[in-house]
Amino acid sequence: MKTAKQLATLAKQAAPTIALATTSEKNDLLKKIAYSLQMNATSILEANEKDIQRAKQNNMNEQLLDRLRLTADRLEQLADSVLQLIHLPDEIGDLSAVIHRPNGLVIEERIVPFGVVGMIYEARPNVTVDACALALKTSNAIVLRGSSSAVESNKALVHTLKKAFEQTTIDPNCINLLENTSKAEATQFIKLKGLIDVLIPRGGAALIQKVVEEATIPVIETGVGNCHIYVAKSADLHLTKSIVLNAKTQRPSVCNACETLVVHEDFAKRHLSSLAEALLKEGVTLLGDSFAQSLHASIGSATDTDWSTEYLDLTLAIRCVSSTIEAISHINTFGTKHSDAIITNDNEEKEVFFTQVDSACVYHNASTRFTDGFEFGFGAEIGISTQKLHARGPMGLKALTTTKYCISGNGQIK
Structure with a gap:
């Protein structure tokens, strides 16, 4: 040898x-x-x-x-x-x-x-x-x-x-x-x-x-993939369910799967219970902050460690926020600069997210699962870089x- x-x-x-x-x-x-x-x-x-x-x-x-x-x-x-x-x-x-x-x-x-x-x-x-x-x-x-x-x-x-x-x-x-x-x-x-x-x-x-x-x-x-999806106040529920379920459950063991769901409080009050039911039906364990827990009995208590964890399984952390700026701050604090998405109907809000989230790949109304060399048209990939020198992303x-x-x-x- x-x-x-x-x-x-x-x-x-x-x-x-x-x-x-x-x-x-x-x-x-x-x-x-x-x-x-x-x-x-x-x-x-x-x-x-x-x-x-x-x-x-x-x-x-x-x-x-x-x-x-x-x-x-x-x-x-x-x-x-x-x-x-x-x-x-x-x-x-x-x-x-x-x-x-x-x-x-x-x-x-x-x-x-x-x-x-x-x-x-x-x-x-x-x-x-x-x-x-x-x-x-x-x-x-x-x-x-x-x-x-x-x-x-x-x-x-x-x-x-x-x-x-x-x-x-x-x-x-x-x-x-x-x-x-x-x-x-x-x-x-x-x-x-x-x-x-x-x-x-x-x-x-x-x-x-x-x-x-x-x-x-x-x-x-x-880098590891503690990837986020931020659901803004104006997000469409049907679109949100489709994207979140895909990003979390389609193949949870990969680095571009969603690990933390950040939800605007207004959307959460109206739709988090329905979204949680859809995730629970797919076998996802939900851990959330006190606001999220108040909206569905099956959401367990998240700790500070959960916000920075790459689960690589059917576990999802949920954080509720009062603004897009708060969502961006959470992502930049706990994320791994891999792939993060926003679901919104507001183009100005999308641009703020694109500009201020410090990640290799940022998405609007699409699943983070597309961060992949094949999906980007590269034929294959040798890895996904989360640094800024020489190469970044797939x-x-x-x-x-x-x-x-x-x-x-x-x-x-x-």
Whole structure:
């Protein structure tokens, strides 16, 4: 079993083979990857079942099991997402700017890959495919460190992806998986400065905090999703029910699911009881402030901790407020700068929300569940950035590139 340093060294050595590949060669590789996923679906699902059974023995809850689980349909969707990347433009080598200086120098800003990307993530084996496909399309090599809970799935997926490199000139070490999932090896992985050019953590708050605080490699921080929906005074009840139910119950284990419902008191007096009934019918546990509790007997008591919790299950916190400004203040105080929505018929109120809520994605009259690279037309995503430098929001192809300046002269000296 190779160490993190050995795998990163191999990826660094292999990186030029993908960096020099043409768009046609990269797209052909992606096509082979999609085909390999389809042809090896049985062995991948068998490996995933081993992870599922072990997780059940370890009493993993159903929502986390859902994130871990692969199905035939989900594998087919992964193959489709890889194929979609083929149709997206390849910007590597393109010029983002050309500057002609008075002294005759011509300065070109070119789009280039990072080189070697490091990915450290939890539970979700679909990230393995998305990350590899995005890295290859942007001419990057990638080293993956998944969690112990998904190790069999990830091994099967990477083995399948490497098969696609056969009969190509691209080195299969452009994608490598760290099979040793110990914490000690993970700590070494995030300190491989010089071998890995950028590190992307994707998972829970504890993982992301550890990587941000301890890594010696530049980090693109992805964030947890304590996502909010604010229901304004003018909101339509039917529209509100549809959006809130979708955002909370369609797939509660994901980071773009709604965790806190902020409701204007006027709307709450008229409609919160009806909205609560709809949520309770779907099995949602409701926790609220004293105002919300006074409007429905089944709403339990929320604590200060609930306002900042990413539940990832069928639990929803409810906070009632007297104004949009109070709602925005609550979101900016307790949110994670991920995805937050307003339901309102007032365009001026919408613009205030859009301007003042400090999140990567803000929505008007739509579910937060759309914060996703596929839904944004990126083909796939490598994560959702909640920071402000380099990338923000769903990270597709562009987020895995940087620039360099190429300066042409004819003898200029200073």
